[in-house]
Each structure stands twice: as C-alpha cells, then as structure tokens.
Amino acid sequence: MTELLSDLPVTRLKGVGAALELKLERLGLHTLQDLLFHLPLRYQDRTRVVPMGALRPGDECVVTGEIKVADLMQGRRRALLCRMQDGTGTISLRFFHFSAAQKNQLLPGVRLRCFGEVRPGPGGLEMVHPEYSRIDGDGAVSVDSTLTPVYPATEGLHQTRLRSLVTLAMQYLQPGTLPDLLPETLRRQWKLPGLDDSIRYLHQPPVDANQDLLLEGRHPSQRRLAFEELLAHHLTLLNLRQQAQQQGAPALPYRGTLVKPFLAALPFPLTGAQQRVCNDVARDMTKTFPMLRLIQGDVGSGKTVVAALAALQAMENGVQAAIMAPTEILAEQHRNNFTQWLEPLGIEVAWLAGKVKGKARQKQLAAIQDGSARLVVGTHALFQDEVQFQDLGLVVVDEQHRFGVHQRLSLREKGRNGERAPHQLIMTATPIPRTLTMSAYADLDCSVIDELPPGRTPVNTVVIADGRRQEVVQRVSLACAEGRQAYWVCTLIDESEALQCQAAEVTCENLREALPDLRIGLVHGRMKATEKASVMAQFKAAELDLLVATTVIEVGVDVPNASLMIIENPERLGLAQLHQLRGRVGRGSQESFCVLMYQAPLSKQGRERLAVMRETTDGFRIAEKDLELRGPGEVLGTRQTGMMQFRIADLNRDADLLPGVREVALQIQQDASLGSAVIRRWLGQGGEYGHV
Template sequence: MTELSQVSVTALKGVGEAMAEKLAKVGLENLQDVLFHLPLRYQDRTRVVPIGHLRPGQDAVIEGTVSCADVVMGRRRSLVVRIQDGTGGLSLRFYHFSNAQKEGLKRGTRIRCYGEARPGASGLEIYHPEYRAITGDEPPPVDETLTPVYPLTEGLTQQRLRQLCMQTLTLLGPSSLPDWLPTELARDYQLAPLADAIRYLHHPPADADVDELALGHHWAQHRLAFEELLTHQLSQQRLRESMRSLRAPAMPKATKLPAKYLANLGFTPTGAQQRVGNEIAYDLSQHEPMLRLIQGDVGAGKTVVAALAALQALEAGYQVALMAPTEILAEQHFITFKRWLEPLGIEVAWLAGKLKGKNRAAALEQIANGAPMVVGTHALFQEEVQFKNLALAIIDEQHRFGVQQRLALRQKGVGGRMCPHQLIMTATPIPRTLAMSAYADLDTSILDELPPGRTPVNTVLVTDTRRVEVIERVRGACAEGRQAYWVCTLIEESEELTCQAAETTYEDLTAALGELKVGLIHGRMKPVEKAAVMAEFKAGNLQLLVATTVIEVGVDVPNASLMIIENPERLGLAQLHQLRGRVGRGSAASHCVLLYHPPLSQIGRQRLGIMRETNDGFVIAEKDLELRGPGEMLGTRQTGLLQFKVADLMRDADLLPAVRDAAQALLERWPDHVSPLLDRWLRHGQQYGQV
C-alpha cells in the first residue's frame, strides 16, 4: 500500500483543484497531512440531554416538542421557538429565517437540536441551533463517537473536513502511515502505536474524557506531542551537527591583552565571570565553531565576559563583530568597547542601518580592510558587509535574532570557508524548559553571581491617583544628588502615541520640577540626539530622564537610583525586569515605583505582585512563561515555537528530558528514521535542520 504522505489530497472524493487550493492554505497537501490535522476540540452528540439538566455554556443535543413559534420584534427581528420535553423548557432563537422555516416549526412538531445553551430573557436559549424534525415513532440514533471540530480556513466547512478525514481514516494502516518511533523506544517511554492515537483523536468514543482531551492530557495526545517535540529536538540537533561539522579558527588562550584590560578595568571579575570566561576560552581554542549562550540576570556583567572572549580572538590576529538589536544598545556597546580597547591600541569600527552615503562607504571599507573590533546592529548581517578575517561573532539579546540570522553568519567567516565562533548573550533569563527546546543547538553558561556592591532594587506599587506624591519623591531623590528615570510605556502598541505621551510627560515634569534639569529620549529621535541625551544623563548634567522603553536594555548609569514606570500593567514581566535593571547599578539603595492605573486585571495584579516579591530574573522568567506562553517570550516569528500542532511547551515541559534522551538514542541507533520524522512534522514549519 502506498504511503499516505505520497498521495495528494486530490485522490479524495470531491477534492478538485479549487478545494485542493483551500486545503493547502491550512497546510493539507497530502493524506498524511490530513491525518495530522487534528481537532481543536470536540462536541458531545452521543447522548440526548434532558432540558432540565442543561447548564449555561453547555453544548448539548436536546429533544422536545414545539409549544409555540413567534416572530419577535426587538432590536433585531427574530424567530423564537419554545420547546419542552417534560423536564423543562427552552427557547431557540433564529435571526436569519424564512417563512418556510417558521411553517416547519409548528406547535406539536418534535425536533432534535444541537447548540450552546445561554442565559436569555426567558431562561436558557440556543441561538441558531442545528436541528431536524423527528418523524415516526423511532427517534434517529445518536452519534457513536464525539464530533471533532477542526481548524478551518475560508471556504472550508466543518462538515466537508469531517468527511475528508473520515475518507482518509479508512486508508490508515501500518504500511500507509509508518510509525517512525522504533518499537523498543515506544516501549521504553510507554508510547501507544501511532495509528491508534490518530484514530482516537479524530473519533474519540462516547465514553472519552472530554475534560482530559480539552486539557491535552490524554494518552493519544501525549503520544503525538512526544513525537512532535522529538522531531523539533532532532531538527535542532541536526542544525547543531551541521554547524559543528564546519571548521572554525582555533585560537590559543590569550595572555597579554586580557592582563592589560583587567588592570584598566578597576575591579576583579566575579567567580561566575571567571568560570564562564574559562568555558569560552576553551571553546575558542577548538577547531569546531563555538555555539554558546550566556544567560545572566540584569547587571551580571555579561559585557566583561564578552570583552575577554573578544581579546582572545584579537590577540590571535582575527576580527570580532558584536551585534545588538537596537541602535541605542549597539551605540552603548560601541562607546564601552572604545573606552576599553582603544587604550590597548585596538581600533573599533561602527556600522548601523542609519549610517548613509560616504560614512557608510568608509565604514564598509574599514571592515573589509580588517578593522579588528566591529560593533553594530543587525546591519552587520547584510550581504554587502565583507569582513577580512572574522573569527568571533558576539550577539546580544539573542531572542531578537532568529535562527536563520545565526546561520547567515556562517558566510561571513575567514575567507568564506571558516565559520566564526558564536557567543550569544541574553539578559532575559530563559526558563530551563524553553532553553532545552528553543536553544537545543547551543551550549549554555549561566552568570549566577552579581558583581559586589550591587543592591537589590526595592519595588513598590502605587496607584496613579498618587502621582503628585511620586513627583515629590523624584524631587527628594534628585535633591540628594541622585538621578531618576521616568518611563512611559506603549499606548495601544502605537510608537507614535507613546512618543507623544513621553513629550507631554516631559513638559509636565519640567513644569512641576522647575529646579531640575530634565531630559527626554524616545524612539522617534535621531540616534545622534539620543546618544547626546544619554551622554548628558550619564555625565550627571541631567537629573531626571523621561524615556520610552528604548532604555530597556544595556543602559548603565550607576548614579541613577530611582525609576518610575507608568502603566506597568501594559508590559510583560521580562520587560519590566529589564527596565528595573537600569537602577541598582551603584551602591546606593535603589527603588522602582510601578505607577499603575486601576482597576488591574487578574493577570495584571499577578504580574505586578511578582515584580514586588522578587528580583530574581530566572523566577520572573518562569512566571512570565506561565502567564504569557513561549511564543510571546521568545518572539514567535524567530523561533517557530507556536507552530507546534499538538505539543505545548508549558503543558508538556515534563516530557522534555525524556525527549532529549530519545532524540539521542534515535540519532545513534536509528539514524534513518530522522529524515522521515522531520519531513512529517516540519515540512511546513521552519526548516531548522536543512541548512
């Protein structure tokens, strides 16, 4: 029998070219796709529920006799049909109806209908139910299995999709849908046969546990989620292998430059910085490309570790590129690295998207001629940027860059043949469950120690009705010689309105705090203007800085010890934690005021409560994942995380350790099963493994 993955959907009865196009929109091109297009939920049409037992919000099949049918003139004209079954009564309401329909629902007609019972003016009502008249003494049989509800696209009905799935299920057999999980593996992890799981999920029996299915905890879902997560893991392993199979420049551990750098630094690196620094130094001395992720909480000193890595490559005579996702952060890195490296006689070049004309041409020439240290935005990925001998790429805030961009770096290596080592930094701690799945192609190092002298930030929640008190608090802090931030957050996702709000806030605060020097920084300003304001604030010439969330990452002013965040309920936890990390960078006690607008939603209350309770970025990341889900945290587009058909990273987190082991076993013992699995699950997703 032919494998279903090789049979086009046009082989099904009633599927011509037009229908095939519609099916392709939901990723259904062959019969295997149809079987893996699983229901979103189920309707229980396997029993008739007495009207008296119905609960509001319940979908149910009911039977009854029509007692009256009237056209009612309300805000919209509707046909209201009253039915009774001896246990109670219920109204059926139709907004779209014909005279023939009204005639067919005369008093005394027995009908069976299906729909959702909702509270109405006269007890429970069902809007636009599916219904049919019952003729004769014998009522029609009820369904024997739960009714699946599938994801649809325009021009596809549930009925049509159910018929196509029914047709395809009749062709399901061991040779038409091979189970690529070896029997031994399935037994070890107590996984049911694939065909049994697929059959069950398309047509659960009448006694199936609907709640268990709704929660995704059923054995059949568990079987498919395991296979899907396993495939995702294999694709990442394959990506890792393809990167590891390349050659990278092996660079001996540096001695001269790091010693000079540390002598100028003015403090000794923490134990964690030294440990991670040694891990990186070892990786850089190997011939295979380093792929290492450094996770460190806000202020853990990732940049110092990155600088030590850069010096190893620079001492060996190679180029280093450092990339950041925003101009403000890239500029900050540029200033920092100039300050650190120029005293060592190392030239630092700069490239950003906004650099135009002669300046851009000069920067491109400088890089092509071998400027040792290059700092910029993702403009460094562009094709026209040619490096002379790039050996190390440092990427800041990895979750803003996609897997594909990481791969694009390979072409930038020495002579286009050698692959640069990659060091990826993030100040957004990634929960272990996500790191195991989203970053399975990377080695991870954690900076779990804050530099000495850092003080935990005290966080308070204040309602915006006490705004005047908060302004006085700013006045008091600045009078003591401290500096403060006032952050305006996004208004309905509009950058323009947020910038306007920041300008208004700036004017209000300048008027209220006449004796203070107030600065303003937002996303619509030119990079030069932003840099100038930041420099003034850093130098202490401005006491208060009104800003949008452009200051979220990397801005370092140790004298700033107070931060006000307006409307913090609009932001995710990770972003709030990043913003709060701009204070507490010196030795003075620091405070963060979350100035919220009541009433808060339940999630809003939870989020802000967590911010008040903990300064630990990893705890915050776990909570953020629970409240928001993985796609939002990592940037859905880049990671493809929400393209899971069955699996859910939060719900199935407990499967990940077993999935990793199973992936390893499959690669070692059954390598020929890997490609068919990738083809089955990832053909429409991101092509992680095919690089």
C-alpha cells in the same frame, strides 16, 4: 504499493475542488496527513439525550421533545420562537435567521432532536440557533457513538464540513499509510501509544473518554503526537549543530598577552560566576570546531566583561572579533566600554551602524576588510553583503532574542576563510526558561552567570494606580533633590486616548511644568540617532536629573547614579521587557526603586503579571511566568523565522517530555533517514530553517 497519506493531496477526497482546497490551505492543510494531524480543540457530547428538567445554563447537549408553541416575535430583532417539551421540562428554541421553509416546518406537534448551548433567556432556558433534525413517527432517537470533535476552522469552512473531510481521510488510514516513525522499543520505553491508534482516538474519542484530560492536552494520544513534534524540532537543531561543527574553526588557545593586562587594569575582580563562564568560553575557543555557546546572565551580571575577554583571546591569536547588538543605543554602549578598556592596550575599536555613512563608512569597511580593524562593534549593519572581514575568528551576538535564527547564521557565514567558521558567543540578559533552552537552543551549549557583582542592591518594586500620579511626581522631586537621577518611561510616543497611554512628549512637557527646578531630557525611537546619543550622554554625565523615555532605554544604558524608575502603563509590556527596564536602576550602591504606575481597571492577567514583578527580581522566575502567559514565539522573538510554531506540542504544558525527547533525538540521530523522515513530517521544508 501502499500510498502514503503525506503524498495524497486533499483533492483526493470526494467533493474537494479548487475553492475548498484554498480554504484548507489557509489552515495549512495540503495532504491527508495534514488533515489527520489537524486535531480538535475540544469535544461535544452528543452520545446521550439529556432530560430538559436536568438542563443548566452553559450545558452543550442533545435534547428531544415536541414543539408545543411556535410564534413569530416582532421585537427589536424579528425572531422565530418555538417552545418545546419532553415531559420533564421546557426549553425555547430561538432563531433570528430562518427561511419560510423552516417556519413552515417548525410547527406545533413536530418532534425534534436538537443540539446546542443552553442559555438563560427572558422566558426561561433557551437554545439559540441549535442544530436540529426532525424525528418522524415513534422512531428511536439516534445519538452519536463517539464524542464530536470541534476543530480549528476558518472563514467559509464550517465544523460539519471539516468533520466530514476528516472522516473521509480516516478511511485512508490503513496499516502503512501513516508510518509510525518511533521504533517500538522507544515507544515502550516512554509509554507512548501507536500513531494510528492515537489519531483514531483523538478524532473519535469513545463515550467514556476523559474529556478533562483531552481539554488540557494531556491525554496519552495527544502526548504521543506532541512527543514526535518536539522530537522533529530537536533533531533539526542537532543537525544544525552537527553541520556547524563539521565546518571547522580556528583553534584560538589562551595566550594571556592581552587578557592579563586587561584583567590587571579592571577596577574590580571578576565574580566566581564570571570566572566559571570565562573558563567555559576559553576552553571552547581552543577547539578546531566552532564554539556555539549561549551565556545567560541577569541584568548587570557582567556579561560584557566576559565578551571582552573572549574578544581579547581571539585577537591574541591574530584573528578579528565582531560584537553585534540589536539597537544603536546598545551597540554604542558596547563601543564606549570596549574603547575605554582596549585603547590602553593599543587596540582601536571599529564601529559600523546604519548612521555611519559616506567616507566614514568606506573607511571602516576598508579597515574591516584589510584586517587593521581587529575588533568591530556594530548593529545588524554587520550582516550586509558589503561587509567583508579579513579573518573573522569570533562573533559575539548580544540580546540574541532580538535577532532571527537566519540573521545569527548569516553572520557565521562572514567568517568563512576557505572553510573556517568563526566561534560564536551569544549573550542575553533576558533569562530564558529552562524549557526553551532545551528546545529552542538545543544547538548551543549554555552557561549562566548567576551572581551579581558585589555592591549591587536589589531593586524595590512598587505597584500603584495612575490616580496617585501627584505622589509619584513628588517622589521624583525628592530623589533628584538628594542628588540622585531618575527615569520616567512611557510606552508610546504619540498621544493616543484609545490606548490610555501618556505620550512621552506630553509627559515630558507636564513634568517640566510640575518640576521647574529639574533638568529634564527626552529620548524616544523617532529621534535621530545623534540626538538620542547626545541626550543619553548628558544623562550619563549627570547633566540631566530626569530622563523621560520610551522603551528604547530597555537595554544597554548604564548610569549607576540613577536609582528611581517610573514605568507608566506597565500592563502593556511583557514581563521580560519590564524586567529589562527595571535593570536600568540598582546599578550603584544606593537603594533603588521601580514604580509601576498602571491604568485602572487591571485585567486578571495584568494583576498576575504586576504581582510577579513586585514579588521577585529573579529573572528566571519572571521568564517562566512570561512563557506561561505569552507563549514561546513571543518570548523568543522568533515568530518571524517560522521556528517554534508548534501544531500540537506546547512547550509549557509538555515541558516534562523534553528530557525524553533529548534522549530519543540522540539515539535517532544515528539513523539519518529516520531523523529526516521525522523532520519532514512535522516541519516539511521548514526543517531547513537552520540553513542559511
């Protein structure tokens, strides 16, 4: 019977003992299949000898020649220097670490074959510590028949060892040992090569292989593997959705008894986009399986009103609704909004966060358990085991990217009344690139609020160097003298010269000295929640002109009179975070400004990122750039869940594969055993990340 490479441990290879097994484990290599899926980062060309007269700095190549001079150099660093010629030119070989045997071997008259990187040196071109072998007699110089792979490595595990292990593993690659899980009809349809051929090609590319294509990760053999890996992730999320829908949920039809008076009392009409998304949500909630809907809406697009309407539809049907936010500031903002909107309708808003303790906490827990608390607003405190709902029918998760997948799912468990799960509405003001929506959120339906309420003005963004700080201070003074309010955002709390960041506390003191006529408040993450809330309330009530803050004000702060924001060291923040911060101004009708005050000199990436902020206020364009610069794990905040960690695929590079992946996933999903095999191959037990 054919042994599968996924079942063969690396210890099956000759020379792999316990010590080497541990090193391979650090790279996530446990089986021969893992070794073959450990693809090269790049390739070296050792297939031809390059004449020394044709060498240029930066070349990585094979040269052959005769040592003419070998000297021991006694300088700042002792070195063995050999001058080698081949009839077309000369190159030096420099060794800082060498043994007596090497010194005695590298003598004038000895012929060598060397491989290394060509660099400019004090006496012309040189190679430092090249790989070399001696050429005896007039024997022909041996060159490789394929390109040489360079693999991701780890301490104590060098390229030569990795190459030899992969070569040994390749000997086990026989028909049937690494099953091709994609049916031939699908492979033909999507023009994908076979698995065995792709693996062989990538570890041993022929001399004429297109190295540029390989380096970019766009060779058909690489795309074949990326396609299957993306497929595994997609299938997992589809399974997750299927399981959720099998659970059953309460059907919550639209009745209007609470929704109509709420809409009538609103001081503004809903935008067309809000109405469209509300209809999507209302329709989902009438079904007998759980709604799983993601609402994306840029900063200030009115997602909270949509959440309120969904919560009212749940409460009209006699079930509880829970609103969860990642920070106490944002949760408190929701609590204030919902209280203001719902108290006139006779609905009391329960509140649960880390700071609610003692008798007050017990009282809230009891109200949640007996159902008298119909709407509960809270932080991740809602996940805790002690929180028991009487009949939870709807969960609204705000700023989903701040929570891990497991956390979102564990809140779903709270709604089980027998076998019923609550409907789930997930909201984010961090626009998620379409690429990520199609992959990371394949278990969710998506709605986009792509229209800002009337009266909102676009924010003007200015990028200036820290050297013009005095001008910026004057600008703040002028804005506040005209009756407007301003934010001044610092990226660290404590002074840190190494990071060149102005500390919020020091900045606050300096601004109080420079602007004695202004009322200046300070908010940062290490203050007690009650202190923070008090300062925020003062700012909202216009009792403060200027608020100095760290990024704790990123989400949930709504002060329409604030029309100027200064962000120090913006180069230290992600684009999505800068976009969120900028969204704190421009919430009223007056012209608003965001000043990005950077520390010179800026890196190339820093310049690129700030240019995007200056050029556009389109959250989706900013999100695409953020994905390009930082990668999906960072953008989604899902690194801690083990999700979205790809071995071969790259969501940015391989975005064009996703429509095909989606189509194939829906076909393969009908064959449970095939789907499971694809998931197991790429995610192992990680394929269970969808389960609570």
